Amino acid sequence: MRASVIQISVDEGESVESRRRRAAGLVREQAGADLVVLPELWTTGAFAYDDFGREAEPLEGPTYEAMAKAASDAGVWLHAGSIVERDPDGPLYNTSLVFSPSGDLAAAYRKIHRFGFDKGEAVLMGAGAELVTVRLPQTTLGLSTCYDLRFPELFRGLVDAGAETLVVSAGWPERRRAHWTLLARARAVENQSFVVACGTAGTHAGVPQAGHSIVIDPWGEVLAEAGAGEEVLTVEFDPDKVAATREQFPALKDRMLGLQPPLRP
Numbered sequence: 001m002r003a004s005v006i007q008i009s010v011d012e013g014e015s016v017e018s019r020r021r022r023a024a025g026l027v028r029e030q031a032g033a034d035l036v037v038l039p040e041l042w043t044t045g046a047f048a049y050d051d052f053g054r055e056a057e058p059l060e061g062p063t064y065e066a067m068a069k070a071a072s073d074a075g076v077w078l079h080a081g082s083i084v085e086r087d088p089d090g091p092l093y094n095t096s097l098v099f100s101p102s103g104d105l106a107a108a109y110r111k112i113h114r115f116g117f118d119k120g121e122a123v124l125m126g127a128g129a130e131l132v133t134v135r136l137p138q139t140t141l142g143l144s145t146c147y148d149l150r151f152p153e154l155f156r157g158l159v160d161a162g163a164e165t166l167v168v169s170a171g172w173p174e175r176r177r178a179h180w181t182l183l184a185r186a187r188a189v190e191n192q193s194f195v196v197a198c199g200t201a202g203t204h205a206g207v208p209q210a211g212h213s214i215v216i217d218p219w220g221e222v223l224a225e226a227g228a229g230e231e232v233l234t235v236e237f238d239p240d241k242v243a244a245t246r247e248q249f250p251a252l253k254d255r256m257l258g259l260q261p262p263l264r265p
């Protein structure tokens with residue numbers, strides 16, 4: 001299986017419209033890949049909180065249109081990263097879109113863990129409530145977005161729902177790059193799954209982005225890692241390695257579910 005991870009640069013100097021055109025062009029160039037992945041909020045930038053309201057779009061808005069067409073032009077499964085979704089009956093959401101090679105929407109995932117504590121995304125957006133997996137011919141994807149990476153129970157839930165390849169679409173800041181790499185590898189090892197983690201390059205809203213998109217196998221080995229700048233990371237991997245790893249080292253079978261807190265403090 002071949003995956004292309006598009007670590008696009010998100011900088012204020014470029015308009016959203018121009019970046020959308022460029023992203024669509026980069027997706028088209030990946031014809032022949034099985035899976036193409038874009039990062040979180042690459043239209044506005046994950047930290048451009050002031051732009052969220054202005055750039056919010058309905059689910060089937062301009063980014064949806066451009067990405068559906070790019071997926072079908074390239075004939076690839078496309079995780080199109082996330083958009084600021086304006087729900088007509090509710091708040092804004094940080095919503096990831098996955099398209100099939102015919103350009104149909106296969107899944108939408110609303111980010112569950114919002115970043116910012118008591119500001120930014122955490123107050124500007126609503127929280128998703130549903131885990132989302134997507135069945136591809138070669139593997140089952142489990143979807144997550146950026147800050148979700150810090151919450152291992154979300155990934156366990158995805159694995160319980162059948163995920164074998166955990167996709168992390170992110171706009172992770174350079175300041176915490178060490179956490180990004182460490183947590184991505186931990187999620188791969190503990191879940192005996194591939195991790196395909198796609199971040200952004202560039203600087204927006206004064207926040208330099210980490211880049212360093214990374215693809216990790218179920219044993220925790222790094223198959224490919226990007227640098228800091230804009231880059232398309234292309235990697236081949238064997239999806240059967242998930243079943244083989246889980247069989248050879250069946251740690252997931254030793255889970256002790258329903259542990260109780262201590263009886264005495």
Ligand SMILES: O=C(O)CCC(=O)C(=O)O
Pocket residue numbers: 046114115145146147148150171172173176179
């Ligand atoms: O958890 C982090 O350090 C970064 C999270 C983040 O930037 C986000 O979720 O947008």
